[in-house]
Amino acid sequence: MKNAIIVVTAAYGNAHVTAMGGQQAVLPIIAAAGADGVEIRRELLTEQELNALPTLAAAIASHSLFACYSAPQALFNDDGALNPALPALLEEAHSLNARWLKVSLGNFQSNHAAAALHDLLNASPVALVVENDQTRYGKLAPMQRFQAAVAVMKLPVTLTFDMANWLWVGESPETAASKLAPLVSYIHVKAAQQVDTHYHAVALDDAEPRWLELLRQLPGNAPRGIEFPLEGADLTAVTRHYVNLLREV
Numbered sequence: 001m002k003n004a005i006i007v008v009t010a011a012y013g014n015a016h017v018t019a020m021g022g023q024q025a026v027l028p029i030i031a032a033a034g035a036d037g038v039e040i041r042r043e044l045l046t047e048q049e050l051n052a053l054p055t056l057a058a059a060i061a062s063h064s065l066f067a068c069y070s071a072p073q074a075l076f077n078d079d080g081a082l083n084p085a086l087p088a089l090l091e092e093a094h095s096l097n098a099r100w101l102k103v104s105l106g107n108f109q110s111n112h113a114a115a116a117l118h119d120l121l122n123a124s125p126v127a128l129v130v131e132n133d134q135t136r137y138g139k140l141a142p143m144q145r146f147q148a149a150v151a152v153m154k155l156p157v158t159l160t161f162d163m164a165n166w167l168w169v170g171e172s173p174e175t176a177a178s179k180l181a182p183l184v185s186y187i188h189v190k191a192a193q194q195v196d197t198h199y200h201a202v203a204l205d206d207a208e209p210r211w212l213e214l215l216r217q218l219p220g221n222a223p224r225g226i227e228f229p230l231e232g233a234d235l236t237a238v239t240r241h242y243v244n245l246l247r248e249v
Contacts, residue, residue: 004223006037006068008042008188011230015042024059026235028170031063033239039225040096041069042089053095068186068225069098074106074137075130091128099101100186102160104133108146114153116171121156129186131160132176133169138174147183149159158185162227164192167199173210177217179204187218188227189246201228204242212249 007030009023017023023044030038038060042050049056060067071089076082083106091099108114121128130146131139143159150157161184166173191207192199204211207228215224224246232238 003036003220003247004036004041004115006186006223006225007033007035007230007239007243008039008041008070008225008227009039010039011226011234012235013229013231014044020047022049024056025060027063027065029239031065032236033243035065035226035239035243037066037068037099037223038069039068039102039227040098042069042092046136050092053092054097057095057097065097067094067096068100068102069093069126070102072104074104074112074133075128076106078107080107080109080113081087083115084139087120090120090126090128090187094124098126098189100127100129102131104135105130105137105142105146108138108149109144111149111153114146114155116151117155117157118153127185128157130157131188132162132165132169134165136169138165139169140171140179142167143176144179147180150183159183160186160188160225161222162188162190162217163211164188164190164199167192167194173214174217177214181218184219185222186225187215187222188225189215190227203231204245215228215249224227 009017009026012026023040090101132143163173166176190201191204191211193202226242230238
């Protein structure tokens, strides 16, 4: 699907989503805004919700949306070993009927550790995507080393390109796009502004046009996830505005 638009539930603010009753409560907003999918965040799920993922999957399907699943964990641990929680996370994503599981890279050190992924991913009905995060492991050099390993070992893994996280780690988003674009299958659309020494995410209407030129460097058929703040009295109208904008550009 060209220019499929996904809304990340955290775009509404973690506290606000929790106050609304959880991520299922924002599904009618996302669907009414004309989006194609929703990114469910594991960190916003209660223990009860984690144990009832098929129920959430059914709610997502009832709104004619598809799901992807984001877990705040790294693919590789600090010691370089494959995260032992990965099989369980893939199973959770499968229970959610998610198209892919998104994790960060972590401390990727060697192809030997990556080799452990082969059998696991080949047996999983859920794809794996790896995102550049705001840690030192999310910088361009580690991501490129992993990109090379994926190519050499023919791993069934692609990348999520978070457009603004590069700023948090002091890197050029444009340079990263020029190097990583061939492996990118999902884009987190996000703009950021610097205040003093810190960056904070902002809505696209409040951002410099840099985000648009960066987006044009990335694969045009990659789903676009809205991860910048969605705020306002009418959240459906705000969400629809950005869904339409990202579908057109």
